[in-house]
Amino acid sequence: MMDKEIILITGSSGYIGRALAARLVEKYHVIGLDLGVPDKKIPNVTYKSLDISSSKNIENVLDEIRDEFGTKLNSVIHLVAYYSFSGEPSSKYQEITVDGTKNFLSSLRRHFHLDQFIFSSTMLVHAPTQPCEKISEESEVAAGWPYPQSKVAAEKAIREVRGDTPVVYLRMAGVYDDYGHSIPVGHHIARVYEKQISSALFPGNANHGQSYLHLNDLIKAMTLLIEKRKELPNELTLLLGEEDIMTYRELQEQIGSLLHETPWPTIRIPAFMAKAGAYVQSRTPFMREPFIKPWMIPFADDHYELDMTKVRTNLNWAPEHKLRDTLPKIISALKENPERWYKEHKMVVPALRSLITSDYEETSYRTMAILNVFLGIWLFANPFTFGDISRGEFWSEVICGILITVTATLSLFPTLRWVRWINTVFASWLMFSPLIFWTQSAAAYSADTLLASLILLASAYTPSKEPSAPNELPPGWTYNPSSWRQRLPIMMLGFTGFLLARYLAAFQLGHIPNAWDPFFGNGTETILHSDVSKAFPISDAGLGALSYVLDVIAAAIGDKNRWRTMPWMVILFGLFIVPTGVTSITLVMLQPIGVGAWCTICLVASFVMLIMVPPSVDEVCASVQFLRRSVRSGRSFWRTFWFGDKEVEGEFVRPKLDEGGVPYNLVASTILGCWLMATPGVFGITGSAANNIWISGALITTFAVIAFAEVARIVRLLNVIFGAWLVISTFFIGEMDLGAKLHSLIIGAALIALSIPRGKISEHFGSLDKWVRWTPLDVARWYQHRKTV
Numbered sequence: 001m002m003d004k005e006i007i008l009i010t011g012s013s014g015y016i017g018r019a020l021a022a023r024l025v026e027k028y029h030v031i032g033l034d035l036g037v038p039d040k041k042i043p044n045v046t047y048k049s050l051d052i053s054s055s056k057n058i059e060n061v062l063d064e065i066r067d068e069f070g071t072k073l074n075s076v077i078h079l080v081a082y083y084s085f086s087g088e089p090s091s092k093y094q095e096i097t098v099d100g101t102k103n104f105l106s107s108l109r110r111h112f113h114l115d116q117f118i119f120s121s122t123m124l125v126h127a128p129t130q131p132c133e134k135i136s137e138e139s140e141v142a143a144g145w146p147y148p149q150s151k152v153a154a155e156k157a158i159r160e161v162r163g164d165t166p167v168v169y170l171r172m173a174g175v176y177d178d179y180g181h182s183i184p185v186g187h188h189i190a191r192v193y194e195k196q197i198s199s200a201l202f203p204g205n206a207n208h209g210q211s212y213l214h215l216n217d218l219i220k221a222m223t224l225l226i227e228k229r230k231e232l233p234n235e236l237t238l239l240l241g242e243e244d245i246m247t248y249r250e251l252q253e254q255i256g257s258l259l260h261e262t263p264w265p266t267i268r269i270p271a272f273m274a275k276a277g278a279y280v281q282s283r284t285p286f287m288r289e290p291f292i293k294p295w296m297i298p299f300a301d302d303h304y305e306l307d308m309t310k311v312r313t314n315l316n317w318a319p320e321h322k323l324r325d326t327l328p329k330i331i332s333a334l335k336e337n338p339e340r341w342y343k344e345h346k347m348v349v350p351a352l353r354s355l356i357t358s359d360y361e362e363t364s365y366r367t368m369a370i371l372n373v374f375l376g377i378w379l380f381a382n383p384f385t386f387g388d389i390s391r392g393e394f395w396s397e398v399i400c401g402i403l404i405t406v407t408a409t410l411s412l413f414p415t416l417r418w419v420r421w422i423n424t425v426f427a428s429w430l431m432f433s434p435l436i437f438w439t440q441s442a443a444a445y446s447a448d449t450l451l452a453s454l455i456l457l458a459s460a461y462t463p464s465k466e467p468s469a470p471n472e473l474p475p476g477w478t479y480n481p482s483s484w485r486q487r488l489p490i491m492m493l494g495f496t497g498f499l500l501a502r503y504l505a506a507f508q509l510g511h512i513p514n515a516w517d518p519f520f521g522n523g524t525e526t527i528l529h530s531d532v533s534k535a536f537p538i539s540d541a542g543l544g545a546l547s548y549v550l551d552v553i554a555a556a557i558g559d560k561n562r563w564r565t566m567p568w569m570v571i572l573f574g575l576f577i578v579p580t581g582v583t584s585i586t587l588v589m590l591q592p593i594g595v596g597a598w599c600t601i602c603l604v605a606s607f608v609m610l611i612m613v614p615p616s617v618d619e620v621c622a623s624v625q626f627l628r629r630s631v632r633s634g635r636s637f638w639r640t641f642w643f644g645d646k647e648v649e650g651e652f653v654r655p656k657l658d659e660g661g662v663p664y665n666l667v668a669s670t671i672l673g674c675w676l677m678a679t680p681g682v683f684g685i686t687g688s689a690a691n692n693i694w695i696s697g698a699l700i701t702t703f704a705v706i707a708f709a710e711v712a713r714i715v716r717l718l719n720v721i722f723g724a725w726l727v728i729s730t731f732f733i734g735e736m737d738l739g740a741k742l743h744s745l746i747i748g749a750a751l752i753a754l755s756i757p758r759g760k761i762s763e764h765f766g767s768l769d770k771w772v773r774w775t776p777l778d779v780a781r782w783y784q785h786r787k788t789v
Contacts, residue, residue: 004029011079013038052100062111075116075226087295093150102157116229121171124148128302136307137237173211173241180330186345187291195414203274204301206249206266211241211306214321224315241306258331364463369411376405427456435538442511464559472561474622476766481619482563491555498548500605504541523597530595563622565644574620584609614709663759673701689734723751
């Protein structure tokens with residue numbers, strides 16, 4: 001014999017069932033039935049696993065309950081039902097909601113004496129009305145889609161088998177709580193929060209609305225139903241909801257005010273347009289599946305205003321909560337932790353944008369989008385003012401202008417902000433198109449380069465999430481490699497290189513008749529018209545100019561802590577700088593070998609590119625270190641790579657060393673490398689011996705310059721190899737006189753001696769310190785220590 005009355009709840013692990021069980025277990029013995037036993041059980045609740053679509057399983061479970069608790073059940077609250085927002089008919093509605101309910105009640109009547117059976121139905125079984133026309137329990141029943149239709153069928157099935165069992169049909173409004181947990185309201189809030197285009201559109205009368213029901217009010221009503229069961233009619237239908245309804249417009253305006261401090265607009269659109277939009281969205285690849293489906297459009301403005309007279313009369317119940325009063329709590333929870341709120345509502349977090357954006361970020365994105373709109377219009381108008389461009393160039397600029405303007409306009413909407421990256425593709429094409437078409441218009445080339453650079457910068461611009469944050473040092477570092485003090489010199493060097501390469505491209509494209517060279521006569525023109533240069537399908541000087549532009553743009557994008565906030569951009573920046581630096585040296589080596597001439601401007605431009613490498617290496621190293629730490633801490637590599645993150649180890653700073661200063665050994669190595677490239681002309685060396693010295697000199701200069709970056713100081717050891725090669729190759733590559741051989745031997749030996757010392761180091765680089773400070777002498781010291789021990 002049980003001391004407490006027994007309450008049986010189906011769907012006890014669900015949203016409503018769990019809350020109800022937690023409330024009733026204080027007074028009653030609660031038996032919870034669901035498809036599986038929950039991992040987190042409510043203390044003192046007895047759980048059983050039930051598959052309501054199986055008659056045999058129903059019989060077996062009820063046999064167990066009868067054997068354990070006897071044949072008396074004081075109340076059964078039946079919450080189990082099938083529900084889907086697909087809008088498609090499903091056999092599960094019949095199997096679970098209709099037949100499952102019918103079989104379950106029939107088995108209950110055979111096994112137990114029931115004081116009460118409460119069936120959770122929905123207000124949606126009724127036909128919608130107009131404002132000020134309240135729906136009562138006697139109003140027309142006319143369910144419009146599969147879910148409420150299954151509830152109508154289930155109520156009919158209950159009447160067929162209930163016999164004399166007291167039954168309550170509880171037709172509830174949509175349930176919510178202080179955190180939300182309402183599917184339609186949650187998605188409505190999310191659309192406005194993300195500023196989706198669809199959030200401002202409504203295919204119906206915005207002065208219509210629906211009743212809602214707070215979870216606590218529902219639990220109180222169910223508790224009263226159990227307590228007053230002996231006073232209630234044998235068969236009772238009750239509507240349950242708030243009489244104070246919010247129209248769609250009111251809901252929209254309050255959500256907008258709470259989220260964005262401005263009432264959100266409601267623009268009425270035709271139903272066919274809304275259906276078409278929902279259809280396109282649902283079938284667009286690489287996008288989240290939208291909540292709004294085409295089948296929902298006809299029901300968008302259904303009006304459900306409930307008459308609570310009957311429930312007040314029978315239960316003396318009235319709702320204590322209102323949705324309009326609870327919305328501030330729901331939205332406050334969203335603002336406090338957006339990702340958790342989305343997870344609780346089973347919504348997918350946007351993959352291509354952050355949920356949390358500051359007013360500064362929003363303003364920055366909007367400004368860049370508007371700038372691109374004007375630049376796109378400018379680009380569209382440009383070809384009409386150029387009289388000397390080809391038909392291909394004309395249509396290329398016109399089409400690019402239209403596409404950039406449209407894409408930039410779309411990117412004004414936060415949910416479509418990702419389309420701004422499409423403009424980087426259009427901008428890249430615009431940069432290359434004058435070279436591909438070999439434009440004869442200097443004005444078109446200049447205009448396209450300028451516009452493409454601005455469009456690319458505006459499209460890729462990503463504002464800082466922490467604009468007021470101070471410079472952050474990577475753990476174990478003594479300076480910030482992403483600070484503007486580090487990046488501005490690179491941008492200035494890149495712009496200098498662009499101007500030099502742009503001048504050479506102007507000659508190749510025929511915009512100027514001659515190319516000036518202060519030291520090598522017509523060497524510049526010879527190289528620019530050489531077979532090596534013509535091997536490129538486009539102007540190689542123009543390609544170099546674009547490379548410098550990309551370097552400047554990549555250096556400009558991102559905040560002062562981008563080594564952790566934009567790792568992808570730092571890595572891309574490194575890929576722009578280092579390979580092009582190597583390419584520049586390759587082209588320098590090809591001048592005397594492949595062409596037999598020198599070009600002063602080419603040499604200066606290549607040297608500019610080379611000296612851009614050292615100050616860029618440290619930032620790349622810091623980002624790689626950060627990515628490694630993030631992965632080791634369990635974070636996703638790709639999410640951190642694309643979106644950045646907080647530092648996992650926290651900031652700790654080591655003091656600077658006192659040994660800083662100019663590494664004279666590297667200065668000397670650089671001078672020797674440059675001198676080597678001139679020695680074939682000084683000593684009259686020709687053939688393979690000259691080629692060997694030119695290549696060796698170029699590579700020695702490259703590695704010496706790169707090693708100026710303290711974080712890349714170990715690269716200097718490569719010059720030990722090239723110094724040794726210079727000594728050895730003197731005896732078997734080509735022919736040189738005795739003086740030239742002695743010269744090569746001395747230079748090679750000097751390079752070995754200069755490359756072994758580390759040079760002065762003044763900074764720390766975290767986990768890279770051991771490599772930065774390593775020298776071959778460390779091996780000798782280690783061996784001597786081992787020998788002593």
